[in-house]
Amino acid sequence: MTQVSIGSLSDFPEGTPTRVEADGTALCIVRVGDTIHAICDDCPHAEASLSEGDFLADDMAIECPLHGSAFNLTTGDPDCPPATEAVEVFTVTVDGDSVLVDV
């Protein structure tokens, strides 16, 4: 486990999923207020980039742009088929303006 800086808070617009590479791992980053969420960017179901999907504020989830399963940002669990596996969730630390992810 290494802690990697992925930029500053201002790099991540509110509610807009952003793809970031951290130490070789593709992450989907979403800012909600001053909290940053990081999940694996690869949909566990098929070949899709979750950062191209929509952030669903009511469900605190990212919706896969291809088949519509929405992954909870805290648990990683999908809410409906076709995905059945959870996506990996990464621990994020916001240190001042700096955003650090454990990958």
Added chain:
Amino acid sequence: MTIALIAGSGMAGRAAALTLRRVGWTGEIVLVGDDSEYPYDRPPLSKSVVIGTADMNKVIKPAPEVYEQEAIDLRRGVTVTGADATAKTAELSDGSTVAWDALVLATGCAPRQLPIPGLDLPGVYRVTRLDEALEIQAVLATGPKHLAIIGGGFIGMEVAAAAVAAGHTATVLEAAPEPMSRPLGLEVAERVLQWATDRGVVVRAGVGVEQVSGDDIATGVRLVGGEEIDADLVIVAVGQTPRLELAQQLGCEEVVGGIKVDAGMRTSVADVYAVGDIAAFPSTWADEDRIRVEHAAVAIGHGQVAAEQIATGEGRYDDLPSFWSDQGDITLNVVGVTRPDDEIVWRGDQALPACTAFYLREGTMRAAFSVSDMKTLRGVRKLFAAGVSPTREQLADPAVDLAALAAAG
């Protein structure tokens, strides 16, 4: 020691094995599959695998070492050749006998056999197993090819669309006059077909295939009437039939061409479960008493529920049925249960590559088809969950927020 024997290592069988461990079941798990490969996802075979763009780590999953870590006794290239419901034993093709406490039948389907000559020629392929899809991949990798695809269902059309997008040419030969009209309805199927033909897929509907032509290697197909379609390779995708022999030997009750199960995936025989393609299961979402569905998401859900039943005696399968199909650069999503004669209501005047259609039966929404409109699809799921069916006018109006209608009840 309690033993769960899972006959079939496809998506349903694999899900059953992994779920047993996920819910903390500590008995012995024997997962038997006739495929010599480690268990894999089947949907990519006709899409990214044939054209060589698939990440194989995402196709063959979980990673092979997981079976050892999870103490799942995976036996590849092995079939269950016989089973006895009273003695609770099964004979395997590797010569062993397994005394089981729970038996999960996940035997899937066998490809339908076409009664035409020439199918055993080199250059004739199917897309039902990974090794077959990889053979096609190897041929397509050598340069632009012309594919003759027998069968214009989702699989045949997916292969055609993927191949054309990758720079090959493809002719799809379909016996029915309207390809894909049974699962999608005529109006929706026509749009999808038009999309494919606009991108270069040649579709010949309502044609019979007389034989695969060629002496030592397939050179094409001959249609009824004598017309020859030349091809570098011939792909047969004419559907499949459920493998019920093992279930029949055990005395499981059959219905609608499958093995009758309850919502817990239990067959009529004690401690025997049927999952995936072979299961005829009850569904809130269908009119019929039991339905049989050959789609990945349903197979996985069945496997999970059977595992929960074995481990805890609880768990019901009643998911809203759904499936998807990649046709080249578009992904079709269908939720609910369609019928060919359902009334179609389009949402606005949208067209592919982004549009939604609703399937209505006696005025009630029963399913939806959508390409690239996840918001509407999500609204549809919420409507189903809430038991709300909007009016035709509401469905047809893109300005109407379906999720809000669901929330309002």
